[in-house]
Amino acid sequence: MAYDPNNIFAKILRGDAPCFKVYEDDMTLSFMDVMPQAEGHTLVIPKFPAENLFDLDPEYAGAMAKTVQRIAPAVKKAFNVPGILVAQLNGAEAGQTVFHIHTHIIPRRNGIDLKLHARGMADFKELESQAEKIRALIE
Ligand code: AMP
Numbered sequence: 001m002a003y004d005p006n007n008i009f010a011k012i013l014r015g016d017a018p019c020f021k022v023y024e025d026d027m028t029l030s031f032m033d034v035m036p037q038a039e040g041h042t043l044v045i046p047k048f049p050a051e052n053l054f055d056l057d058p059e060y061a062g063a064m065a066k067t068v069q070r071i072a073p074a075v076k077k078a079f080n081v082p083g084i085l086v087a088q089l090n091g092a093e094a095g096q097t098v099f100h101i102h103t104h105i106i107p108r109r110n111g112i113d114l115k116l117h118a119r120g121m122a123d124f125k126e127l128e129s130q131a132e133k134i135r136a137l138i139e
Contacts, residue, residue, distance in 0.1 A: 009100035
């Protein structure tokens, strides 16, 4: 499948769709997942038009990993959780629903199950305050 420049994350990168921004640098952008599987569910995307890991420029794969490594500790602190799930889905069969590569950063704690994937919109005010909380803890 060819990369679709009208996918929602491409629109976010172009500024044609909004996001609750957590972090941005030359090669990556991080923002809140609007249908979180847990409170604090954050995404990191590269500024490169790739559907998945197999068509991503290695420089951008490295940049995405570097940003995940920087944002995940801030998410962990912000939501005071003992664990963080880092996940990246490649292909519809693997559960991918948005075809611009992204990495999920999902807070985990005992006794709280993950919510269903890509369902149930979160409250936008809450997402904004969560993004602010994470931003303040990025080192
Ligand atoms: P995946 O299924 O791995 O492709 O993940 C796509 C993720 O993007 C899901 O967790 C969705 O909840 C999330 N998502 C979809 N649309 C948006 C959006 N406009 N802003 C932020 N997250 C989104």
